[in-house]
Amino acid sequence: xxxxxxxxxxxxxxxxxxxxxxxxxxxxxxxxxxxxxxxxxxxxxxxxxxxxxxxxxxxxxxxxxxxxxxxxxxxxxxxxxxxxxxxxxxxxxxxxxxxxxxxxxxxxxxxxxxxxxxxxxxxxxxxxxxxxxxxxxxxxxxxxxxxxxxxxxxxxxxxxxxxxxxxxxxxxxxxxxxxxxxxxxxxxxxxxxxxxxxxxxxxxxxxxxxxxxxxxxxxxxxxxxxxxxxxxxxxxxxxxxxxxxxxxxxxxxxxxxxxxxxxxxxxxxxxxxxxxxxxxxxxxxxxxxxxxxxxxxxxxxxxxxxxxxxxxxxxxxxxxxxxxxxxxxxxxxxxxxxxxxxxxxxxxxxxxxxxxxxxxxxxxxxxxxxxxxxxxxxxxxxxxxxxxxxxxxxxxxxxxxxxxxx
Amino acid sequence: xxxxxxxxxxxxxxxxxxxxxxxxxxxxxxxxxxxxxxxxxxxxxxxxxxxxxxxxxxxxxxxxxxxxxxxxxxxxxxxxxxxxxxxxxxxxxxxxxxxxxxxxxxxxxxxxxxxxxxxxxxxxxxxxxxxxxxxxxxxxxxxxxxxxxxxxxxxxxxxxxxxxxxxxxxxxxxxxxxxxxxxxxxxxxxxxxxxxxxxxxxxxxxxxxxxxxxxxxxxxxxxxxxxxxxxxxxxxxxxxxxxxxxxxxxxxxxxxxxxxxxxxxxx
Numbered sequence: 176x177x178x179x180x181x182x183x184x185x186x187x188x189x190x191x192x193x194x195x196x197x198x199x200x201x202x203x204x205x206x207x208x209x210x211x212x213x214x215x216x217x218x219x220x221x222x223x224x225x226x227x228x229x230x231x232x233x234x235x236x237x238x239x240x241x242x243x244x245x246x247x248x249x250x251x252x253x254x255x256x257x258x259x260x261x262x263x264x265x266x267x268x269x270x271x272x273x274x275x276x277x278x279x280x281x282x283x284x285x286x287x288x289x290x291x292x293x294x295x296x297x298x299x300x301x302x303x304x305x306x307x308x309x310x311x312x313x314x315x316x317x318x319x320x321x322x323x324x325x326x327x328x329x330x331x332x333x334x335x336x337x338x339x340x341x342x343x344x345x346x347x348x349x350x351x352x353x354x355x356x357x358x359x360x361x362x363x364x365x366x367x368x369x370x371x372x373x374x375x376x377x378x379x380x381x382x383x384x385x386x387x388x389x390x391x392x393x394x395x396x397x398x399x400x401x402x403x404x405x406x407x408x409x410x411x412x413x414x415x416x417x418x419x420x421x422x423x424x425x426x427x428x429x430x431x432x433x434x435x436x437x438x439x440x441x442x443x444x445x446x447x448x449x450x451x452x453x454x455x456x457x458x459x460x461x462x463x464x465x466x467x468x469x470x471x472x473x474x475x476x477x478x479x480x481x482x483x484x485x486x487x488x489x490x491x492x493x494x495x496x497x498x499x500x501x502x503x504x505x506x507x508x509x510x511x512x513x514x515x516x517x518x519x520x521x522x523x524x525x526x527x528x529x530x531x532x533x534x535x536x537x538x539x540x541x542x543x544x545x546x547x548x549x550x551x552x553x554x555x556x557x558x559x560x561x562x563x564x565x566x567x568x569x570x571x572x573x574x575x576x577x578x579x580x581x
Numbered sequence: 582x583x584x585x586x587x588x589x590x591x592x593x594x595x596x597x598x599x600x601x602x603x604x605x606x607x608x609x610x611x612x613x614x615x616x617x618x619x620x621x622x623x624x625x626x627x628x629x630x631x632x633x634x635x636x637x638x639x640x641x642x643x644x645x646x647x648x649x650x651x652x653x654x655x656x657x658x659x660x661x662x663x664x665x666x667x668x669x670x671x672x673x674x675x676x677x678x679x680x681x682x683x684x685x686x687x688x689x690x691x692x693x694x695x696x697x698x699x700x701x702x703x704x705x706x707x708x709x710x711x712x713x714x715x716x717x718x719x720x721x722x723x724x725x726x727x728x729x730x731x732x733x734x735x736x737x738x739x740x741x742x743x744x745x746x747x748x749x750x751x752x753x754x755x756x757x758x759x760x761x762x763x764x765x766x767x768x769x770x771x772x773x774x775x776x777x778x779x780x781x782x783x784x785x786x787x788x789x790x791x792x793x794x795x796x797x798x799x800x801x802x803x804x805x806x807x808x809x810x811x812x813x814x815x816x817x818x819x820x821x822x823x824x825x826x827x828x829x830x831x832x833x834x835x836x837x838x839x840x841x842x843x844x845x846x847x848x
Contacts, residue, residue: 546679
């Protein structure tokens with residue numbers, strides 16, 4: 176009996192003298208690698224077939240034709256008594272080895288000619304049947320649905336708890352600051368008013384003016400049918416001062432400042448800047464969050480008022496052009512037909528909306544987890560939730576003050 | 582080291598200028614296949630800039646950079662992508678994609694070739710994790726859950742994902758404690774031997790420098806003043822070398838050279 180080593184040697188000799196046919200040919204697309212990967216087939220004297228692998232069987236060498244090679248390898252592996260010759264490879268790496276390993280069913284084939292140096296590439300590969308420890312798919316879909324629903328509700332309640340906690344924290348901070356007025360974060364507040372208020376004036380003026388024009392044209396057209404053109408002043412005055420001004424300003428500021436507050440707090444949290452502030456002895460809820468809440472509570476009624484004024488201006492210009500309502504008449508009529516209570520309601524809404532936007536933005540900023548995706552998702556949620564909450568608050572205002580100032 | 586080996590990277594006449602500030606002036610450097618070349622220099626001497634220029638991330642004001650025989654400035658975008666597949670980079674802080682799991686991070690370069698099937702990609706990624714000394718279970722973790730040493734290992738696994746010919750290491754042991762930095766150096770040495778890599782490394786850490794590098798390129802006076810094995814470098818009478826290698830810390834690291842247990846492999 177010949178030993179295994181002798182058998183392999185005889186096989187090797189046979190293989191060297193076989194008439195090889197080119198089975199698959201590949202172009203070298205990448206000139207930095209050597210000969211292209213290739214498979215060659217020949218018949219052995221005992222009737223079985225032999226496959227020789229030649230060329231560059233590394234990741235990049237295989238790249239162009241890997242699907243085809245994989246098919247070929249699997250079909251060869253299925254044939255009985257097939258002999259594999261790896262002695263003529265130019266290059267192999269772990270990816271190439273893994274491709275072969277999969278084709279061989281995660282074990283060395285019976286008849287294999289391979290150099291000892293190449294065997295090392297297979298040393299790390301796991302043998303035996305694949306996916307033994309693959310977890311089984313849970314089947315109960317209804318139960319899963321209920322569990323997901325429960326998780327959703329609990330998550331929502333948890334967030335609610337965090338918001339209440341944040342509000343409580345801020346109240347304590349206010350009491351603390353009242354006792355120590357020297358710690359009042361006035362610089363941060365004025366910076367916040369400047370960023371969320373003063374810098375937003377331009378865009379708010381543009382949006383307010385255009386909305387005023389649109390509203391004036393649309394309502395003017397309807398009013399003309401009843402010969403009631405002069406009532407455009409009542410309509411515009413009430414809508415702008417009471418509703419549109421504060422609401423438009425809140426939506427724009429939520430998108431502009433809310434997102435930036437969330438991103439800023441999120442990055443500061445990731446960067447351990449909040450912890451650094453705490454260790455220096457600066458309570459970050461006072462310096463950052465409370466300051467932002469106060470800044471927005473101060474600036475939001477003012478920018479709401481500004482938006483109302485510009486929207487009225489736009490409406491006035493459009494009313495003059497389309498309905499022939501004089502500027503002097505318009506300016507004279509507005510204070511007469513719009514009770515002063517609406518002005519105060521508009522300002523009050525501004526304060527509430529500002530607080531909501533700042534609280535929501537800070538809440539989501541503090542929830543950012545240390546990865547980029549969470550930062551993006553947190554910023555989006557912040558804006559969406561802030562705008563929705565503002566609309567909810569606006570509806571509550573409408574119900575509560577339905578008999579005031581009409 | 583075998584001088585008959587071909588050059589994998591060749592820098593000639595590199596000049597880099599940021600406004601009035603000249604970082605490199607007529608700099609020459611080449612990297613030989615299979616060696617570990619370490620670039621050292623003082624703060625602001627342009628080590629990282631040089632590394633970024635070799636990667637094609639920054640461009641020198643003047644001069645020619647050849648990687649694997651191809652001049653970077655003459656390549657089209659497709660050729661540049663093909664060339665970059667032959668090199669892997671370990672960034673200083675890992676630069677792992679924080680939204681992806683560890684296994685997805687390592688699988689990304691292979692997946693981006695868009696030819697291999699999913700089972701093979703996943704298996705290869707797990708194999709790479711094992712190569713850098715992590716377990717398969719680590720594959721499902723997120724980068725934020727990892728320690729500093731593990732981040733470096735995952736980043737190394739990603740750099741090696743395509744089994745490149747050249748690996749660039751930017752401060753590979755920065756931010757690691759002495760013990761993990763020593764095991765990481767050992768890992769780099771092992772993989773360098775196993776995968777026959779050429780390594781270009783920027784480091785401040787003298788122990789890493791002594792333990793790993795075949796040759797050291799010293800960046801001073803806006804050029805490479807010497808590129809040679811460490812024994813020859815320390816003999817040079819240049820003020821930077823005298824302060825860098827021959828003050829207290831340097832002496833201690835160098836004394837490891839003479840002791841038999843220290844592992845400078847083959848200078």
